[in-house]
Amino acid sequence: MKQIVLTAKETFEMREIPVPEITADQALVRVRAVGVCGSDIHAYYGEHPFMSFPIVLGHEMAGEIAKVGENVSSLKIGDRVVMRPQKVCGRCRPCRQGRYNICETLEVIGCQCTGGSSEYFAVDAGLLYRLPDNVDFIRGTVIEPLSVAVHAVKRGLADVNGKNILVLGAGTIGNLVAQSAKALGAAKVMITDFYDDKLEMARRCRIDCAVNTGKKELFEAVSDFFGDEGIDAVYECTASQAALNQVLDVAGKGIPIVIVGVFAGLPGINIANVQDREYSLIGTLMYVHEDYMEAIRLVENGSIDVRILISRVFPLEECKKAYEYIAANKQTAQKVVLSV
């Protein structure tokens, strides 16, 4: 079978290798689609702090079951599935508390170990979720980032119902955080960005208010839209020091501020404001099983539109073109998917 390996900075190689054997607890997936994630893009340019060459990318994988191990009863040949790409130990303190997304020895499939950029992929059956009939493989790849968003929303507010939400950044994750908050019952959701195309996309996804904070002051936008009600939670999806500090200046006191963006370096943050205004700064990483179930439900019942987010589909063999397309279309490209 074919497998695509990222062997060095900006260099993919196609290898011909045997179809993998499966263990009794695994399933063999005939891969049909693999999403390209922000972390893959960092890896492609050799800029990911926790990834090294050579690596087979592909943690946002969708496909169909080609074979199941003898202990697997939950899946059968032909089932259409997506993968939750987490290898966890099950024994460390976070794992024992059910917070295996922050397992002490977490390995992300397609980041720290071999991912699904190949024709077939062997994976533990417990990491596979059946894709609803009304969701195709291409859209199925968005279940993974959507689960990131669902988890993030719940980290900020156990119940988002009736709440007012501000999301900074209208890239794929910001968009999905805003859509998830809305789908889970938020009263008003505002999203910000510097790129009008991404804001327009957010509007098409029925986000209540999309503001270009390069053109309008955040403070003004927040008070115009939320008025005296104010904001109940902020989700920072830009990984920008300036954006975070702006929010620490203008958000009402005492609310949770969830750090969803992956910051590089050591940003200078106005911690005095965090202390004085009793903000809760909350981290969020990946997802757990329940978030996957929720994400699949939200796409199946149509409350979240992931189709709008898919900018282009390239064949897996042309993955270099996909990365070049993303680099050339920073302002407009959201999700790019490789079909297999």
Ligand SMILES: [Zn+2]
């Ligand atoms: Zn991803």
Ligand SMILES: [Zn+2]
């Ligand atoms: Zn663990």
